[in-house]
Amino acid sequence: MSQSVNTVTLRKPYLLFLGExxxxxxxxxxxxxxxxxxxxxxxxxxxxxxxVDLGLPELDPSxxxxxxxxxxxxxxxxxxxxxxxxxxxxxxxxVQAGLDIVSGLHTPLESVPGLRxxxxxxxxxxxxxxxxxxNLPRATGKRRRGKRAAMVGTxxxxxxxxxxxxxAKAMQTQGIDADFRATGQTxxxxxxxxxxxxxxxxxxxxxAAECISxxxxxxxxxxxxxxxxxxxxxxxxxxxxxxxGSQPDALILCHDPSRTHLVSWPDFxxxxxxxxxxxxxxxxxxxxxxxxxxxxxxxxxxxxxxAAHEALARAERELGVPAFDPMRxxxxxxxxxxxx
Amino acid sequence: MSQSVNTVTLRKPYLLFLGExxxxxxxxxxxxxxxxxxxxxxxxxxxxxxxVDLGLPELDPSxxxxxxxxxxxxxxxxxxxxxxxxxxxxxxxxVQAGLDIVSGLHTPLESVPGLRxxxxxxxxxxxxxxxxxxNLPRATGKRRRGKRAAMVGTxxxxxxxxxxxxxAKAMQTQGIDADFRATGQTxxxxxxxxxxxxxxxxxxxxxAAECISxxxxxxxxxxxxxxxxxxxxxxxxxxxxxxxGSQPDALILCHDPSRTHLVSWPDFxxxxxxxxxxxxxxxxxxxxxxxxxxxxxxxxxxxxxxAAHEALARAERELGVPAFDPMRxxxxxxxxxxxx
Numbered sequence: 001m002s003q004s005v006n007t008v009t010l011r012k013p014y015l016l017f018l019g020e021x022x023x024x025x026x027x028x029x030x031x032x033x034x035x036x037x038x039x040x041x042x043x044x045x046x047x048x049x050x051x052v053d054l055g056l057p058e059l060d061p062s063x064x065x066x067x068x069x070x071x072x073x074x075x076x077x078x079x080x081x082x083x084x085x086x087x088x089x090x091x092x093x094x095v096q097a098g099l100d101i102v103s104g105l106h107t108p109l110e111s112v113p114g115l116r117x118x119x120x121x122x123x124x125x126x127x128x129x130x131x132x133x134x135n136l137p138r139a140t141g142k143r144r145r146g147k148r149a150a151m152v153g154t155x156x157x158x159x160x161x162x163x164x165x166x167x168a169k170a171m172q173t174q175g176i177d178a179d180f181r182a183t184g185q186t187x188x189x190x191x192x193x194x195x196x197x198x199x200x201x202x203x204x205x206x207x208a209a210e211c212i213s214x215x216x217x218x219x220x221x222x223x224x225x226x227x228x229x230x231x232x233x234x235x236x237x238x239x240x241x242x243x244x245g246s247q248p249d250a251l252i253l254c255h256d257p258s259r260t261h262l263v264s265w266p267d268f269x270x271x272x273x274x275x276x277x278x279x280x281x282x283x284x285x286x287x288x289x290x291x292x293x294x295x296x297x298x299x300x301x302x303x304x305x306x307a308a309h310e311a312l313a314r315a316e317r318e319l320g321v322p323a324f325d326p327m328r329x330x331x332x333x334x335x336x337x338x339x340x
Numbered sequence: 341m342s343q344s345v346n347t348v349t350l351r352k353p354y355l356l357f358l359g360e361x362x363x364x365x366x367x368x369x370x371x372x373x374x375x376x377x378x379x380x381x382x383x384x385x386x387x388x389x390x391x392v393d394l395g396l397p398e399l400d401p402s403x404x405x406x407x408x409x410x411x412x413x414x415x416x417x418x419x420x421x422x423x424x425x426x427x428x429x430x431x432x433x434x435v436q437a438g439l440d441i442v443s444g445l446h447t448p449l450e451s452v453p454g455l456r457x458x459x460x461x462x463x464x465x466x467x468x469x470x471x472x473x474x475n476l477p478r479a480t481g482k483r484r485r486g487k488r489a490a491m492v493g494t495x496x497x498x499x500x501x502x503x504x505x506x507x508a509k510a511m512q513t514q515g516i517d518a519d520f521r522a523t524g525q526t527x528x529x530x531x532x533x534x535x536x537x538x539x540x541x542x543x544x545x546x547x548a549a550e551c552i553s554x555x556x557x558x559x560x561x562x563x564x565x566x567x568x569x570x571x572x573x574x575x576x577x578x579x580x581x582x583x584x585g586s587q588p589d590a591l592i593l594c595h596d597p598s599r600t601h602l603v604s605w606p607d608f609x610x611x612x613x614x615x616x617x618x619x620x621x622x623x624x625x626x627x628x629x630x631x632x633x634x635x636x637x638x639x640x641x642x643x644x645x646x647a648a649h650e651a652l653a654r655a656e657r658e659l660g661v662p663a664f665d666p667m668r669x670x671x672x673x674x675x676x677x678x679x680x
Contacts, residue, residue: 141573141605198543205542205577233481233627237545237581244573265481268626282619286608287573 006133006211010192011070011100011125013042015059019087020050021076027052029104029186030075036165036190042069047090052076061090061097071100071127073189083107092118100125104185129185130196132208139206139245141287146216149294149338150248151226152280154270156235157263158256159326160226161187163297166326167252168223170335178221181213183242187225197227198238205238209245221338222246226254230279231271232262240283247287250294250338251280253319257311258302273318295334296323346473346551350532351410351440351465353382355399359427360390361416367392369444369526370415376505376530382409387430392416401430401437411440411467413529423447432458440465444525469525470536472548479546479585481627486556489634489678490588491566492620494610496575497603498596499666500566501527503637506666507592508563510675518561521553523582527565537567538578545578549585561678562586566594570619571611572602580623587627590634590678591620593659597651598642613658635674636663 016030024031034041034054043059046052061072072094078084083091083105091101091109095118103109109126110116119126149167151160164180164187171178180187182194200208213222224246228235253276262268271279277293284291296315300308308328315323322333356370364371374381374394383399386392401412412434418424423431423445431441431449435458443449449466450456459466489507491500504520504527511518520527522534540548553562564586568575593616602608611619617633624631636655640648648668655663662673 139574141608198541200542201538202540202542202545202578202581203538203575206574230623231626233584234479234546235543236584236623236626237577237579238542239577240570240580241542241577244576268481279622282622283570283576286571286576 006136007193007195008127008129008133008188010102010127010129010189012040012192013069014040014071014073014102015061015064015069015094015099016041016044016054016056016075017072017090018044018046018050018052018054019076019078019084020047021052022050024052026078027076029077029189030054032186033073033075033189040192042067045072045090047087061094061099065097065099069099071102073102074105077105081106083109083112088112088115091115095119095122095124098122098124100127102127102129102189104129104189129188130199132195132200136200136204136211137207138204139210143247144210144215145218146213146220146222148213148222148224148246148248149250149252150224150243150246150284151252151254151297152239152243153226153229153254154231154276155229155256155259155262156232158254158259159297159299160254163252163254163326164223164225165190166331167335167338170331171221171223174335176221176339177217177219178223181222181224183212183225183227197242198235202237205241206245209242213246224248230283231268231276233265233268243280243284244287248284248291249288250292251284252295252297252334253277253280253293254297254299255315256299256302257315273315277319293319293321294338294340295321298323298325300325300328346476347533347535348467348469348473348528350442350467350529352380352532353409354380354411354413354442355401355404355409355434355439356381356384356394356396356415357412357430358384358386358390358392358394359416359418359424360387361392362390364392366418367416369417369529370394372526373413373415373529380532382407385412385430387427401434401439405437405439409439411442413442414445417445421446423449423452428452428455431455435459435462435464438462438464440467442467442469442529444469444529469528470539472535472540476540476544476551477547478544479550483587484550484555485558486553486560486562488553488562488564488586488588489590489592490564490583490586490624491592491594491637492579492583493566493569493594494571494616495569495596495599495602496572498594498599499637499639500594503592503594503666504563504565505530506671507675507678510671511561511563514675516561516679517557517559518563521562521564523552523565523567537582538575542577545581546585549582553586564588570623571608571616573605573608583620583624584627588624588631589628590632591624592635592637592674593617593620593633594637594639595655596639596642597655613655617659633659633661634678635661637674638663638665640665640668
């Protein structure tokens with residue numbers, strides 16, 4: 001995988017830290033990693049009282065390090081999204097065992113007393129994945145070699161990351177040179193690289209997007225995780241900058257057919273698939289005049305089999321491209337359409 | 341003027357600091373302030389060797405303070421955009437005289453040795469206008485009372501700020517309750533308030549825009565400085581977030597008829613006025629379904645009188661709304677169109 005210098009970069013494999021968590025729902029990050037990149041998860045580690053089980057070997061930092069782990073990754077979200085002070089000892093032990101620490105929580109790792117000095121001494125890194133790299137460039141707008149597909153949505157939180165991951169995996173399985181490219185914190189942990197695009201200074205959104213999917217071999221495909229939606233009144237600026245910097249050859253339009261309004265925004269109704277196709281193509285043409293919509297990804301999780309089948313068939317009729325649900329249907333036709 | 345708590349806010353009037361500058365082109369900020377808000381400019385101050393003349397009384401910090409000045413404003417841009425170390429003494433004297441310091445330069449004011457402590461002691465503020473306020477909210481998308489006009493452009497740097505300033509002044513002259521709302525550093529200095537929208541974290545662009553033009557009386561007009569262009573491959577995300585958060589009732593489409601391509605971006609041709617109207621209305625309808633294009637502002641500075649007249653007449657024919665050049669023609673018809 002070609003990698004830009006201007007992205008957050010993590011060292012794999014991980015020791016997944018689960019704290020004293022007892023609720024699997026608070027360990028979504030750890031479960032996501034185990035499911036998507038099992039080869040990058042070498043073990044799990046609890047604090048006394050914790051018993052969420054990923055089915056991985058129980059390791060302490062030094063045995064994880066001896067087994068090849070390169071980072072301890074915080075895989076749970078405590079109340080408030082902060083690092084509890086009583087974790088300090090475990091994090092210090094990990095650093096002393098030569099592991100980087102990777103966190104997506106709000107508390108900066110450097111604010112844990114003594115951790116920064118210990119990391120410097122041990123020559124390891126403390127990585128807050130939500131923090132963008134320093135010195136991001138402004139966008140150049142210059143065309144890059146390689147093929148890119150951008151996941152774009154009629155709303156937030158409807159499966160854009162999952163769609164990109166599933167397409168990358170399906171393409172790799174077919175022997176196609178393809179990478180998932182991460183733009184949010186869970187995605188970065190899965191990919192081991194990326195930039196949390198919504199945390200970048202506004203002037204640098206498109207520039208960061210150019211770093212996320214760097215120049216590549218002509219037949220290489222990047223499957224780029226989307227963020228927000230052009231139809232979202234709070235986040236559309238992020239969506240547009242990401243789209244422009246990605247200069248996609250193809251769009252995968254992601255949609256939840258059971259929604260009538262933006263999640264938690266009852267005043268904003270969802271666009272039709274045709275309307276969304278028209279606007280996304282219109283704005284994406286600025287940096288890639290040949291962009292096309294290659295497929296539709298539907299999140300049919302709220303529908304029974306018959307209704308899901310009907311929704312997929314209707315979407316295909318409406319847009320004339322393959323429709324799929326990465327949780328439910330094969331992806332072959334979508335991949336074929338992407339390859340053009 | 342109603343003012344949000346979440347904007348940078350400056351104390352006027354200003355003592356304009358000109359350093360040892362000898363080139364008037366490097367003092368554009370100071371000249372802009374003198375021209376647009378002469379009532380806010382109480383005097384000028386030089387370092388030895390400087391002789392740029394704004395035609396204002398020459399004052400030192402204590403006499404300026406005695407004459408009513410509330411801030412020393414750095415009105416020049418030294419090489420590299422940084423604060424030279426030999427300015428420290430003058431800035432310390434200003435702080436000790438009870439003046440805030442206002443800067444748009446890259447060097448943070450707090451990095452000038454001793455300045456922060458002196459400011460704390462004197463109870464004055466050090467304000468880097470490019471730095472956004474802390475704790476900006478995410479956008480709510482909720483409609484606010486009051487009327488808003490957004491300046492939008494086919495490119496950057498073609499007169500959006502000047503257009504908003506001129507319209508606000510023309511409306512105020514007619515007794516209309518109107519404010520210029522600033523989204524960039526020179527605009528903030530002129531208005532005494534605002535947010536440098538391109539320096540905001542991406543997730544908060546639209547939220548910052550909501551703070552810039554807060555709820556107001558039903559017949560109050562905000563004339564909102566634009567940033568970037570939806571057609572700019574590096575900055576369109578900023579433009580879109582600003583537009584969504586502004587939820588404008590009216591757009592003023594700003595254009596330079598002598599350009600064929602984006603300034604410094606020869607690979608990107610300018611859209612036609614109709615194309616720009618269509619896309620801007622399409623995206624602006626998300627947060628204000630009743631938005632309309634009220635007028636066209638042309639930057640005809642590169643054209644002679646006959647060509648300028650012809651360009652204005654052509655723009656009117658193309659869009660069916662008044663066209664004006666705020667440097668060259670009356671604004672009455674544009675204001676009338678804005679009022680609807």
